[in-house]
Amino acid sequence: xxxxxxxxxxxxxxxxxxxxxxxxxxxxxxxxxxxxxxxxxxxxxxxxxxxxxxxxxxxxxxxxxxxxxxxxxxxxxxxxxxxxxxxxxxxxxxxxxxxxxxxxxxxxxxxxxxxxxxxxxxxxxxxxxxxxxxxxxxxxxxxxxxxxxxxxxxxxxxxxxxxxxxxxxxxxxxxxxxxxxxxxxxxxxxxxxxxxxxxxxxxxxxxxxxxxxxxxxxxxxxxxxxxxxxxxxxxxxxxxxxxxxxxxxxxxxxxxxxxxxxxxxxxxxxxxxxxxxxxxxxxxxxxxxxxxxxxxxxxxxxxxxxxxxxxxxxxxxxxxxxxxxxxxxxxxxxxxxxxxxxxxxxxxxxxxxxxxxxxxxxxxxxxxxxxxxxxxxxxxxxxxxxxxxxxxxxxxxxxxxxxxxxxxxxxxxxxxxxxxxxxxxxxxxxxxxxxxxxxxxxxxxxxxxxxxxxxxxxxxxxxxxxxxxxxxxxxxxxxxxxxxxxxxxxx
Numbered sequence: 129x130x131x132x133x134x135x136x137x138x139x140x141x142x143x144x145x146x147x148x149x150x151x152x153x154x155x156x157x158x159x160x161x162x163x164x165x166x167x168x169x170x171x172x173x174x175x176x177x178x179x180x181x182x183x184x185x186x187x188x189x190x191x192x193x194x195x196x197x198x199x200x201x202x203x204x205x206x207x208x209x210x211x212x213x214x215x216x217x218x219x220x221x222x223x224x225x226x227x228x229x230x231x232x233x234x235x236x237x238x239x240x241x242x243x244x245x246x247x248x249x250x251x252x253x254x255x256x257x258x259x260x261x262x263x264x265x266x267x268x269x270x271x272x273x274x275x276x277x278x279x280x281x282x283x284x285x286x287x288x289x290x291x292x293x294x295x296x297x298x299x300x301x302x303x304x305x306x307x308x309x310x311x312x313x314x315x316x317x318x319x320x321x322x323x324x325x326x327x328x329x330x331x332x333x334x335x336x337x338x339x340x341x342x343x344x345x346x347x348x349x350x351x352x353x354x355x356x357x358x359x360x361x362x363x364x365x366x367x368x369x370x371x372x373x374x375x376x377x378x379x380x381x382x383x384x385x386x387x388x389x390x391x392x393x394x395x396x397x398x399x400x401x402x403x404x405x406x407x408x409x410x411x412x413x414x415x416x417x418x419x420x421x422x423x424x425x426x427x428x429x430x431x432x433x434x435x436x437x438x439x440x441x442x443x444x445x446x447x448x449x450x451x452x453x454x455x456x457x458x459x460x461x462x463x464x465x466x467x468x469x470x471x472x473x474x475x476x477x478x479x480x481x482x483x484x485x486x487x488x489x490x491x492x493x494x495x496x497x498x499x500x501x502x503x504x505x506x507x508x509x510x511x512x513x514x515x516x517x518x519x520x521x522x523x524x525x526x527x528x529x530x531x532x533x534x535x536x537x538x539x540x541x542x543x544x545x546x547x548x549x550x551x552x553x554x555x556x557x558x559x560x561x562x563x564x565x566x567x568x569x570x571x572x573x574x575x576x577x578x579x580x581x582x583x584x585x586x587x588x589x590x591x592x593x594x595x596x597x598x599x600x601x602x603x604x605x606x607x608x609x610x611x612x613x614x615x616x617x618x619x
Contacts, residue, residue, distance in 0.1 A: 156210035164216045191216060192227045194234045194438040197266040198288030200453065200531075201559045204228045204600060228600050232268035232286045233447055234437030235259040239397045240278070241440050242428040248395055251275050254283060255395040256421075258384060259433060260403035263292040265380050267387050270447070281449035284496045287387045291379035293402035297327050299372040307368070311355045321345050322362060334369055335406035341369055370407075377411050384416065397424045399433040449498040450596055454531040455538040456559060458592075460490035461513075475543045480513040480585045482578040487542040489532070489556070492592050499596045514566065514586040523567020527590070529560035529603050560603045564590075 146155065168186070172178035193207050208226055211217045217225050236257040240249070249255070251272055258267040269283040301323050308314045313322075322345045330343050346360030356363040384396065396416060398409060403425075413423040426433075441447075464476045464484040472486050479485045493499070512525060532538035534555030542553060552558065566588050575584040591606040 153206055153210050153213065156207060157213040160207075160210055160216060161214035164214065188225070190225055190227055190442065192229055192438045192442055194229050194231055194434045196264045196288050197230045197232045197268065197286040197453075198264070199230075201601060202557070227442065227597070229438050229441055230266065230268070230286060231259050231261070231264070231434045232257055232266040233450075234434045234441055235266070235399045236268065236270060236280065236397070236437070236447070237440040237444065238433040238437030239399050239424075239426050241437075242426045243397070243424070248422075248424070249275065249278075253395070254391055254393050255397065256384065256388060256393055257397045257399065258380070258403070260380065260398065260400040260405075260408065261292050261434070262294050262401060263290060265289050265291045265383060265400075267384055269387055269391060269393065273448070280447045281498060282447065282451040283391060284387070285451045285453040287383050289379050289383040291376045291383070293327075293331075293405070295376050296331060296372045296402075297323055299375065300326055300331075300369070303364075303368055303372060304362075307364075308355055311352055311357075313350075313352065313355070313357065313362075318345070330364075330369070331405065333406070335410060336366060336370065339366055340364070341366065373407060373411070377408065377415075380408075380412070381415050384412075388421065393421050395422050395424050397426070399426055449500050451496045451498055452493050452601070453495065454533060455491045455495050456493040456529055456531050456594075456601070457489050457491040457538070458527065458529065459542065459544075460488050461485040462488045469541075472541055472543075475541075475545050478580075480578065480583075481576065482580040487544050488540055489530070489538055489542055491532075491538060492529070493594060499594060499601075501595055501597065504594055512566075512588040512590055514588055523565045525564055525566055525588075527562040527564070527592075527603075527605055528558055529562065529592075530556050531559045533557055560601065562603055562605055564605055564607070566607060 146152065168182060172182055175181060191211065193204070195203060195207075207228070208217075208222050211226060212219050212222055239257060249272055251274055253272045254269065255272070256267055256269050258265060266286065266288050268286040270280045271283050273279045273281050301319060304319050304322055305314065308319070313319075322343050325343050325345050330341055334341055341364050343362045343364065344360060345362060346357075348359040350360040351358055388396075396412075398412065402408065409423065409425060416423055461479055462485060464473070464486050466473075469476070469486055476484050476486050514521070514523075514525070530552065532555055536555075539553075539555075544553070575586050577584055588607060593604050593606060595602050
């Protein structure tokens with residue numbers, strides 16, 4: 129799931145299929161159970177009164193998952209299910225105990241906590257944080273609203289691209305296979321050993337200044353001068369290693385340029401394991417610096433920036449507002465107007481009230497809307513038609529919040545005639561389901577009659593309300609019951 133749903137990129141990740149009968153939830157469940165067990169043992173064995181403290185607090189401690197910027201509700205649901213299955217949270221308290229945070233936001237907390245010289249950060253400063261990890265590169269743009277106390281707000285939707293360090297290793301493998309073709313060292317085992325040695329030593333030292341670079345993989349008995357192998361050392365030219373970086377650096381710069389476009393970004397903080405690469409740092413400083421953006425690095429090793437940053441985030445939470453990554457909305461029945469909708473007459477339909485309608489995608493939260501933890505009503509008096517004569521209707525409605533994932537602007541008119549019930553057109557995905565029982569407002573005295581069928585129907589006006597819990601989008605609906613405005617349960 130890390131590579132499959134993390135974001136766009138120039139690569140097609142190669143990973144084996146799961147064993148037959150093993151689900152993704154099971155894989156994450158086993159992994160979470162293992163990590164949790166190791167954490168428990170370490171805490172108990174390295175903390176005074178560790179056993180008693182753990183026994184007293186483990187059932188109520190919050191658990192923060194730090195995920196790629198490209199993940200959202202669907203991937204969070206997988207981790208929630210896996211956590212429940214792993215036994216680290218109960219189904220009844222998972223909503224309160226599990227928190228989700230993007231790697232980008234965790235990184236900004238880590239970077240600011242470990243950068244002792246933040247004189248550059250003033251009120252009004254716009255800066256970016258780019259977390260260059262093993263598989264993904266997560267970038268987020270922030271606006272400093274206040275210096276003391278420090279308060280940050282996202283400027284726009286964060287970016288996520290598959291261009292991490294593993295893709296340099298993947299390309300160097302291809303280069304080695306090509307270079308050593310025909311030699312006795314071209315077998316998969318030898319190539320894999322060279323790639324491991326490259327990742328552990330050569331790549332971490334490479335800065336582009338060395339004319340030749342060595343991969344130490346064998347002993348003094350391993351020699352083949354035709355293929356530049358002397359005493360177990362394979363020599364590569366600077367150009368050969370630079371070739372492994374070309375596509376990755378292009379993707380990282382392209383992602384940063386897209387995020388930084390139309391904003392005066394003064395600084396970019398670079399973190400993450402691959403972000404410590406001297407060559408990558410030098411290239412980004414040269415390319416982005418030429419456009420007026422200074423690349424800043426942290427003073428501590430940043431391989432665990434996401435993990436450490438997640439803890440700092442939970443304790444301080446400097447970011448008050450976050451930008452939505454998609455357009456969120458509902459499928460809305462819009463009354464058919466011949467002068468406006470003539471070309472859509474074939475996809476129109478007759479609704480419960482006997483009127484003619486067409487289906488539209490009504491955007492409730494546009495992309496890049498800034499949300500925080502406070503509930504915010506964004507849409508008022510959306511009409512819902514209820515059919516009290518339906519014997520199967522018990523008053524419960526299900527409101528479906530959808531997100532538009534397409535690259536083009538969200539469509540307005542929807543042709544649902546070619547899709548089965550709740551099969552969605554490409555680009556639309558269901559994000560949240562909200563269930564509420566409106567049975568109490570089905571007042572027979574307030575029903576109307578369908579003039580065509582003679583069947584009664586009832587109008588209900590509902591409002592949608594949204595907030596963020598960590599990075600998790602929450603939604604609920606409001607309706608008027610007698611004289612009280614009632615909210616649904618949070619979803």
